[in-house]
Amino acid sequence: MISTGNDIISLNAINITRTKQPRFYSKILSGAERSLYNTPEFAAIPLASFVWLLWSVKESAYKFLKRIDPELVFTPIKFEVEQLHVPATFTITHVEPEEFEGLGFDDRPVLKGILSKGDIKLYSRSLVYDNLILSVVNSTDDFDNIYWGIKSIGNADHHTQSAAVREFLVASLQNVLDDEDITISKTPQGIPVLLSGGKVTQIPVSLSHHEHLIAYSFQLNK
């Protein structure tokens, strides 16, 4: 399956009190996922961050699969995070995401996950800071050819978010592909599509935004 999916969470925008209420997180996390949080591996991660971390992994998986099944509906609890590994020396730090981008995740303290939706198994990488979470999902455990970027923007209205994230993605693609004639459109189901010279390409792209943060991912063949 060639696709990509990402999700950005602005932890400054979430309601932490509500997130920590069982009534809230039980609509996002399964019993097994809640048990996962009680393992020593997650000692460094606050409950609210854990809940939104799993949300971002699940939403990324949803975006990944929606490209293949456009009628798919997002039900967080039906995406099951089976494994999530925190690096041994992991601590939560702060990042100022004016603009940072990467290719793969090997040079960063990244959380690696495995999740399933029915019979489909997917893999995730997540960056977790005290102010944001970015997750990206792939169909294999190889993220070396996945480009991603995070940026903060001044205005959080929907129109600005939408325009800014397209502009951010297009700038990155122009640089990587050395192609100035790149545009992004969306299918009627809301799936982003990359066009070069007005023609649809097979390069999967994913866009996300939350409050003052925007993010993209795309995957190129090796």
Next chain:
Amino acid sequence: MTRQEILTELKKVIAPYTTNKEMLADINEDTDLIRDLKINSANLVDIIIDAEAKYDIEIDYDAADKMMNVGTCIDVISERLK
């Protein structure tokens, strides 16, 4: 409650999570929460929790995945009010 009464109350539940107030004023049963009202998906659980409190009902996750537009939200709520 009639569907129109539920719709009127549902508008109040949705209001804090959309900046598209113009569209909110004109919502109908076909209005899509994410595409039309520009509600961030991260707020969908908030809407479900607020609807549960408003109508004193419980919306399980099997029903929650149907709540993508206003009409299906009304379906789920009216079903649980019976």
